[in-house]
Amino acid sequence: MAERMLQFVRLSQAQPEKRDVAARRSDFGEIYREFAADAAAEQSSRCSQCGVPFCSVHCPLNNNIPDWLKLTAEGRLEEAYEVSAATNTFPEICGRICPQDRLCEGNCVIEKGFESVTIGAVEKYITDTAWEKGWVKPPTPRQELPWSVGIIGAGPGGLAAAEKLRLRGYQVHVYDRYDRVGGLMIYGIPNFKLEKEVVLRRWQQYEAGGIHFHLNCAVGQDVTLAELRERHDAVFIATGVYKARDIEGIGSGLGGIVAALDYLTASNRDNLGDAVPDFASGALNAQGKRVVVVGGGDTAMDCVRTAVRQGAAAVTCLYRRDKANMPGSMREVKNAEEEGVEFAWLAAPEAFVGDAGSAGGGEGQVSGVRAVRMHLGLPDATGRQQVAPIPGSAFTIPCDLAIKALGFDPEDLPRAFDEPALPVTRWGTLRVHHRTMMTDLPGVFAGGDIVRGASLVVWAIRDGRDAADQIDAYVKAKAGNKLAVAAE
Structure with a gap:
C-alpha cells in the first residue's frame, strides 16, 4: 500500500480541468472535462487510507471510499466500480452534483494541510468508465418473485428503491406524473451540472431490467392511492417536494416575477427539445434581461448560472446572509463568480418595484427589487447567526426578471392522493415510523424529501435503498403469516 497510496505528501490536489469561462457561458455542457x-490514478493515490475514514462516515450512503480509491490507484477500475455501486445506486450522478465540499471531501483528514482527495471527480470517472466499458448491467434478478411493489415518484429515491427491489426479484411498477424518468434530476438540475443523457440511460437500463414505468400518471387523478394498495403488495411514496416557498409584499404580483422551479423546468425542457411556450415568449427566458435571483442555496446557483447561459444582460444574486453562511455549495458559488454573476451579500428583498400597469387594471412589469442591508447577530437555537435589517439602508437593484429561489415545501399529499388517512407532520411532510419507514397505512412506505423536507439527492438515494430493505422484510413477513394461517 505504501508504494501506491499516501501520496498526498508529494502530489498536490488537482481537480479535472474546467472548460474556458467564455466557452462554458455560451452553452449548457458540463463544465468539467x-x-x-493516469490523473485519476494519481489523485486516488493521495488517499491516506485512514483507519477511521471520515469521508465514509460523513457520506449519507457510507460509501467505501478508501477502498475504491485504492483500487483506482492500482488500475483495477472494474473492481472499483463494483465496490462503488455496492452502496450507491447512482455514483455517476453523485460524483457530479453532490456537495462534496460539505460531505466527503470536506471531512477528508488531509484537507487541512494538503487539500482533500478529489473524491467526487474520481467517483464520476470510475462510473463513466464503467458505462463506456459495458460493466453497468440492467438489474436482472436471479429468480422472479410473485409479489409486486408500486413506487410513486421516479426521482432518485424512487429509482434507488426500484433497482434494489428488482434485483431481489420483485415486480416493480413506478408511477410518475411527468413524461420522463428522473424527477428533479431531469427538470430541476441544469445540464452544466448534470447532462440529461446521464439520467436517461439509467431509465433505459431499468426498463431493460424489467422495471415498469407508468409516466404521465398523476396519483389522485389517473389512479388513486387506494387502487395502488389493492394492486400491489406494498407502496413506496417518494414524490419529493415541489411546492415553492414564496414571499409576499409590495409588488409581489408584478409580471416578470417567477418561481425558480418554473424557470429551471422551462430551460431544461427547451434543452431537451420540448416546445415551451413560456420560454419562447420570453416569460421564462433571461435573454437580454437584467436578472435578480433571491436566495442562497444550490437552486439559486442553478438559476443564476442558467441566466448567464441564456444571455442575460446582468445577473445578481440577492442573499440575506454573508458568503460564509450560504447554504449552497461553495464550489457552485465560485463557479458562478467565475461566470460573471454579481452577489449582493447581507441584503434581503423588501419590495418589488415596477410600472403602474395598464389602464385595464394589469399589475404591470417588475423593474427592480428594493432590498435592505442586513446585520448578522447572535446565533439562534440551531447555531446559525440571526439576521436583522439595518434601518435606512434600502437600495434598489434594477431588473426585468426576478426569480424566487427560496426553497421548497411539501404538497398536500392527503388531498392530492385523495387519502385523508395519510399521516403528515406539522411541516406537511409524511409521518413515518423511522425504524420501518412505514406510514400509519399498512404497507405504505415513504422516504426522501417528502419525509425529510427539501434535501440532497444522496439522502434520497439512501432512503430509497433503506426503504427497499424494509419493504422486502414487510412483504415476506406478510406472506409468511398468510402461509402460517393457511397451514392451520
Whole structure:
C-alpha cells in the first residue's frame, strides 16, 4: 500500500480541468472535462487510507471510499466500480452534483494541510468508465418473485428503491406524473451540472431490467392511492417536494416575477427539445434581461448560472446572509463568480418595484427589487447567526426578471392522493415510523424529501435503498403469516 497510496505528501490536489469561462457561458455542457486515466490514478493515490475514514462516515450512503480509491490507484477500475455501486445506486450522478465540499471531501483528514482527495471527480470517472466499458448491467434478478411493489415518484429515491427491489426479484411498477424518468434530476438540475443523457440511460437500463414505468400518471387523478394498495403488495411514496416557498409584499404580483422551479423546468425542457411556450415568449427566458435571483442555496446557483447561459444582460444574486453562511455549495458559488454573476451579500428583498400597469387594471412589469442591508447577530437555537435589517439602508437593484429561489415545501399529499388517512407532520411532510419507514397505512412506505423536507439527492438515494430493505422484510413477513394461517 505504501508504494501506491499516501501520496498526498508529494502530489498536490488537482481537480479535472474546467472548460474556458467564455466557452462554458455560451452553452449548457458540463463544465468539467474528464479525468485522464493516469490523473485519476494519481489523485486516488493521495488517499491516506485512514483507519477511521471520515469521508465514509460523513457520506449519507457510507460509501467505501478508501477502498475504491485504492483500487483506482492500482488500475483495477472494474473492481472499483463494483465496490462503488455496492452502496450507491447512482455514483455517476453523485460524483457530479453532490456537495462534496460539505460531505466527503470536506471531512477528508488531509484537507487541512494538503487539500482533500478529489473524491467526487474520481467517483464520476470510475462510473463513466464503467458505462463506456459495458460493466453497468440492467438489474436482472436471479429468480422472479410473485409479489409486486408500486413506487410513486421516479426521482432518485424512487429509482434507488426500484433497482434494489428488482434485483431481489420483485415486480416493480413506478408511477410518475411527468413524461420522463428522473424527477428533479431531469427538470430541476441544469445540464452544466448534470447532462440529461446521464439520467436517461439509467431509465433505459431499468426498463431493460424489467422495471415498469407508468409516466404521465398523476396519483389522485389517473389512479388513486387506494387502487395502488389493492394492486400491489406494498407502496413506496417518494414524490419529493415541489411546492415553492414564496414571499409576499409590495409588488409581489408584478409580471416578470417567477418561481425558480418554473424557470429551471422551462430551460431544461427547451434543452431537451420540448416546445415551451413560456420560454419562447420570453416569460421564462433571461435573454437580454437584467436578472435578480433571491436566495442562497444550490437552486439559486442553478438559476443564476442558467441566466448567464441564456444571455442575460446582468445577473445578481440577492442573499440575506454573508458568503460564509450560504447554504449552497461553495464550489457552485465560485463557479458562478467565475461566470460573471454579481452577489449582493447581507441584503434581503423588501419590495418589488415596477410600472403602474395598464389602464385595464394589469399589475404591470417588475423593474427592480428594493432590498435592505442586513446585520448578522447572535446565533439562534440551531447555531446559525440571526439576521436583522439595518434601518435606512434600502437600495434598489434594477431588473426585468426576478426569480424566487427560496426553497421548497411539501404538497398536500392527503388531498392530492385523495387519502385523508395519510399521516403528515406539522411541516406537511409524511409521518413515518423511522425504524420501518412505514406510514400509519399498512404497507405504505415513504422516504426522501417528502419525509425529510427539501434535501440532497444522496439522502434520497439512501432512503430509497433503506426503504427497499424494509419493504422486502414487510412483504415476506406478510406472506409468511398468510402461509402460517393457511397451514392451520
